[in-house]
Amino acid sequence: MSDVILQVRDLNKSFGGVVATDHLDFDVQFGEIHAVIGPNGAGKTTFVAQLAGMLSPDSGEIIFAGTEIGSMSAPERSHLGLARSFQITSVFPAFSALENVILAIQAHAGHSFRFWKPASTDVDLVKPAREILEQVGLGQRSLSLAGNLAHGEQRQLEIAMALATEPKMLLLDEPTAGMGAEESENMRQFLRRLKGEYSMLLIEHDMDTVFSLADRVTVLVYGRAIATGSPDEIRNNSEVRAAYLGEDEVQTDA
Amino acid sequence: MLSRLKLWVLIISFLILAFLPIVAEAIGEEFYISLVARMMIFAIAAMSLDLILGYGGMISFGHAMFFGLGCYSVGILAFYEITNGWVQLAVCVFGTALIGLFVGYISLRTSGIYFIMVTFALAQMFYFLGISLETYGGDDGLPIDTRSEFFSFFDLSEELNMYYLILGTLTACTILGWKCVNSRFGMVLRGSRANLPRMEAIGFPTLKYRLSAFIISGVMCGLAGFLLGNLTEFLTPEYMHWFRSGEIMVMVIVGGMGTLFGPLYGAFAYLIFEEVMASFTEYWQFYFGPILIVLVLFAKQGLWGLLPGKERLGDE
Numbered sequence: 001m002s003d004v005i006l007q008v009r010d011l012n013k014s015f016g017g018v019v020a021t022d023h024l025d026f027d028v029q030f031g032e033i034h035a036v037i038g039p040n041g042a043g044k045t046t047f048v049a050q051l052a053g054m055l056s057p058d059s060g061e062i063i064f065a066g067t068e069i070g071s072m073s074a075p076e077r078s079h080l081g082l083a084r085s086f087q088i089t090s091v092f093p094a095f096s097a098l099e100n101v102i103l104a105i106q107a108h109a110g111h112s113f114r115f116w117k118p119a120s121t122d123v124d125l126v127k128p129a130r131e132i133l134e135q136v137g138l139g140q141r142s143l144s145l146a147g148n149l150a151h152g153e154q155r156q157l158e159i160a161m162a163l164a165t166e167p168k169m170l171l172l173d174e175p176t177a178g179m180g181a182e183e184s185e186n187m188r189q190f191l192r193r194l195k196g197e198y199s200m201l202l203i204e205h206d207m208d209t210v211f212s213l214a215d216r217v218t219v220l221v222y223g224r225a226i227a228t229g230s231p232d233e234i235r236n237n238s239e240v241r242a243a244y245l246g247e248d249e250v251q252t253d254a
Numbered sequence: 255m256l257s258r259l260k261l262w263v264l265i266i267s268f269l270i271l272a273f274l275p276i277v278a279e280a281i282g283e284e285f286y287i288s289l290v291a292r293m294m295i296f297a298i299a300a301m302s303l304d305l306i307l308g309y310g311g312m313i314s315f316g317h318a319m320f321f322g323l324g325c326y327s328v329g330i331l332a333f334y335e336i337t338n339g340w341v342q343l344a345v346c347v348f349g350t351a352l353i354g355l356f357v358g359y360i361s362l363r364t365s366g367i368y369f370i371m372v373t374f375a376l377a378q379m380f381y382f383l384g385i386s387l388e389t390y391g392g393d394d395g396l397p398i399d400t401r402s403e404f405f406s407f408f409d410l411s412e413e414l415n416m417y418y419l420i421l422g423t424l425t426a427c428t429i430l431g432w433k434c435v436n437s438r439f440g441m442v443l444r445g446s447r448a449n450l451p452r453m454e455a456i457g458f459p460t461l462k463y464r465l466s467a468f469i470i471s472g473v474m475c476g477l478a479g480f481l482l483g484n485l486t487e488f489l490t491p492e493y494m495h496w497f498r499s500g501e502i503m504v505m506v507i508v509g510g511m512g513t514l515f516g517p518l519y520g521a522f523a524y525l526i527f528e529e530v531m532a533s534f535t536e537y538w539q540f541y542f543g544p545i546l547i548v549l550v551l552f553a554k555q556g557l558w559g560l561l562p563g564k565e566r567l568g569d570e
Contacts, residue, residue, distance in 0.1 A: 052455060054454075073459065074455055075454050075457045075458055075459045075460075078455060078456060078457030079457050083455075086455070090449050092445055092448050092449060092452070094448070095445075099441070102441070103442075103445050103453075106442075107456045107457035107458050112439055112441070112442045112458070112463065113439060113463075114437055114438040114439060115430075115433060115439050115440075116437055117437060117438070118436045119436065120436070120441075122438070125438075161456060162456075165457055
């Protein structure tokens with residue numbers, strides 16, 4: 001069991017009559033990238049929201065790094081080392097890239113009931129923030145306002161903020177959403193570099209990204225996991241092809 | 255951060271305030287001293303509201319409640335002949351902090367229009383409480399016979415001492431406020447205004463921080479009320495009326511939301527306009543309306559935003 005960082009057992013969530021998560025069992029091993037795919041309405045977003053603490057499950061267990069987190073708040077989960085990036089880019093547009101990362105570091109550097117010293121020149125925050133921006137390749141852009149960054153750069157900043165919280169695991173909600181081919185490729189390379197260092201749960205529409213990065217893939221349909229396996233196994237699984245991949249086998253969502 | 259020009263504007267403004275009484279006495283118009291003192295008090299109140307409204311995105315429509323409570327803490331204690339300024343001040347600070355905790359805790363469970371309504375409703379409760387307290391004058395109000403007594407060598411019954419106490423408080427609030435909004439705490443506040451779920455996801459328990467900001471803002475506004483009670487030597491529930499809350503909010507908007515210093519100028523602009531226009535017409539607000547609309551449409555950060563160098567809040 002010690003090689004499992006995230007374990008989900010018999011998770012259920014429904015909205016009125018709509019079952020969004022249906023007796024879901026799921027796990028992520030240390031250091032692996034586990035992708036979750038599924039057609040629109042498969043319950044991916046609801047699943048992420050329950051993992052991140054934005055929604056509470058109706059029943060079931062979520063065990064992260066040995067702790068049951070199902071009833072914890074989002075900030076508490078963040079402090080345990082579960083970091084998420086958002087599907088819709090949600091950096092702070094009027095803060096500089098540096099300040100965005102500073103904020104994330106600050107969240108994990110003790111309490112913020114500090115009223116005197118300016119935060120954006122505090123060397124305890126600025127130095128690590130710069131290092132992270134270098135690491136994600138945004139070093140040159142640190143003083144640009146986040147709102148002025150290109151879309152791909154904003155997605156990178158989004159992940160930089162997740163990294164700044166010193167996570168054990170990344171919950172990546174469609175990191176290549178809205179990206180062009182080149183930007184997507186950059187993001188894939190970037191995530192490949194992080195592989196091994198962090199465990200990742202990858203929610204993704206883009207099949208190139210999923211099949212080139214993931215160690216394992218779980219297919220979600222109507223809130224149920226219909227298959228879990230290596231990318232090859234999933235590709236050749238007839239049930240999956242029928243339910244999701246369709247005739248085209250590989251579909252690329254922009 | 256603060257452009258050089260803005261810094262100079264601020265320094266010169268405070269110098270003008272510091273020398274104003276001397277000039278007023280020289281030209282024999284002492285009337286201006288208490289007039290400007292009153293404006294400075296509203297400037298403190300407006301600045302306190304900007305902390306949560308501009309920086310925290312909390313649209314409190316009941317801020318005058320704190321204003322009134324500060325005033326009552328002087329008046330009620332003076333009524334029982336407790337004129338020791340330190341005792342009154344302690345009651346004011348702890349009283350407004352406690353009520354800030356109560357009101358903030360309830361209203362921060364809601365957001366948007368509901369937040370506005372809850373703060374509005376709770377403030378009106380205190381207004382009607384004030385009216386029902388017949389002992390303290392009910393809706394007629396109550397004269398405050400003796401001003402707060404702090405030091406024997408600093409007698410507040412001297413108009414000049416009163417003036418400089420208010421100026422000192424305004425200066426302190428300005429500096430502390432500016433430190434606060436740029437500190438780690440201020441970053442959390444600005445981030446929460448921009449994107450609450452994001453702040454939670456990176457690990458901030460935002461309620462704690464927003465509630466603290468609400469309390470700090472309330473105490474600061476309470477101090478303004480404390481000074482107003484002393485200046486006018488009168489307490490009235492009218493200070494807590496929602497109309498007052500609206501006025502303070504207008505001052506913030508005119509001066510520039512989320513700029514901290516802007517509301518200071520907003521308060522002065524509003525009260526000077528009132529003072530000047532009211533001598534011509536009873537319906538001065540009729541003329542104020544269009545000005546407010548023009549400002550809101552064309553100067554997003556109010557009067558302060560007309561100066562070059564934009565303040566950044568975390569969104570927009």
